[in-house]
Amino acid sequence: KAGVTQTPRYLIKTRGQQVTLSCSPISGHRSVSWYQQTPGQGLQFLFEYFSETQRNKGNFPGRFSGRQFSNSRSEMNVSTLELGDSALYLCASSPGQGKTEAFFGQGTRLTVV
Amino acid sequence: AQRVTQPEKLLSVFKGAPVELKCNYSYSGSPELFWYVQYSRQRLQLLLRHISRESIKGFTADLNKGETSFHLKKPFAQEEDSAMYYCALYLAGNKLTFGGGTRVLVKP
Numbered sequence: 502k503a504g505v506t507q508t509p510r511y512l513i514k515t516r517g518q519q520v521t522l523s524c525s526p527i528s529g530h531r532s533v534s535w536y537q538q539t540p541g542q543g544l545q546f547l548f549e550y551f552s553e554t555q556r557n558k559g560n561f562p563g564r565f566s567g568r569q570f571s572n573s574r575s576e577m578n579v580s581t582l583e584l585g586d587s588a589l590y591l592c593a594s595s596p597g598q599g600k601t602e603a604f605f606g607q608g609t610r611l612t613v614v
Numbered sequence: 615a616q617r618v619t620q621p622e623k624l625l626s627v628f629k630g631a632p633v634e635l636k637c638n639y640s641y642s643g644s645p646e647l648f649w650y651v652q653y654s655r656q657r658l659q660l661l662l663r664h665i666s667r668e669s670i671k672g673f674t675a676d677l678n679k680g681e682t683s684f685h686l687k688k689p690f691a692q693e694e695d696s697a698m699y700y701c702a703l704y705l706a707g708n709k710l711t712f713g714g715g716t717r718v719l720v721k722p
Contacts, residue, residue: 504657532708544700544712557707591658593710601646601704605658 503527505594505606513612519580522609526573526594533575534603535567538589547590550575551597582613616641618703620713627691628721635686635716637675637701646704647684649675650712653697661686661699671695691720 506525514520526533534557535547546559550569567577573594579586589610593603617640627633639645649661662670664677664684675686684701701713 534708534710536710536712543714544710546709546711549708551708557705557709559709595708597708601708602648602660602663603708603710604660605650607657 505592505604507590507592507606507609509609510607511610511612513614514582515614516582516584518582519578520582520611522577522579522590522592522611524575524577524592524594524606526575526592527604530594530596530604531573532595532597533569533573534593534595535575535577536591536593537561538591538608539587544591547577579611584613587611587613616703616705616711618701618711618713620699620701620716622716623714624717624719626719626721629693630690632687632689633691633695633718633720635699635701635718637684637686637713639682639684639701639703641682641703645677645679645684647675647677648702648704648710649673649684649686650700650702651697652700658700691718693720693722696720 508523532551534549536544538544549557553569564580569575589608591608592606595603619638647664651661652658673688700715702710
């Protein structure tokens with residue numbers, strides 16, 4: 502079974518730009534969650550999608566948004582980038598339906614300059 | 615509010631010595647807790663969960679609801695155990711609340 506795939510692996514963007522990150526979950530998994538990992542704040546939950554619906558959201562500004570497609574693939578968008586958005590963004594997929602183990606991708610390293 | 619605390623940022627032990635990683639949580643409901651591990655240049659992966667009560671790679675963790683703790687233990691550390699370890703609390707809607715992580719360094 503292929504693991505969770507995130508693209509791209511690395512991104513460099515300028516302040517004020519927007520960025521879209523992509524996540525392909527494990528086949529058959531319907532839940533996709535996104536996390537931001539920084540040295541200062543650690544791993545923080547951004548949001549979770551299940552069957553194309555956002556079920557849960559963390560404490561991030563509205564500049565952070567996401568969506569999920571019918572094939573369970575998910576995208577995360579950050580608009581009006583700030584220097585503080587530089588981080589490793591992790592995607593995790595889960596089967597859902599009571600199965601709680603999360604399988605993580607390698608992450609996308611975003612650098613805002 | 616739900617919170618997970620890992621008081622040690624770094625644990626350095628010699629090979630063959632016991633290692634214990636502390637994890638305390640704050641949660642009003644019935645907790646579901648995990649330990650995740652990240653080896654160098656690898657993705658974050660599940661090490662073990664409290665409901666399965668199993669030993670993985672020699673590691674065990676016991677949920678103590680009275681002390682609100684879920685400490686991870688291994689009696690004899692190996693060099694390949696060097697990694698970053700995260701304790702995590704599962705919340706509804708597939709949300710994981712992570713502790714700050716503990717880096718374990720096993721010296722030869």
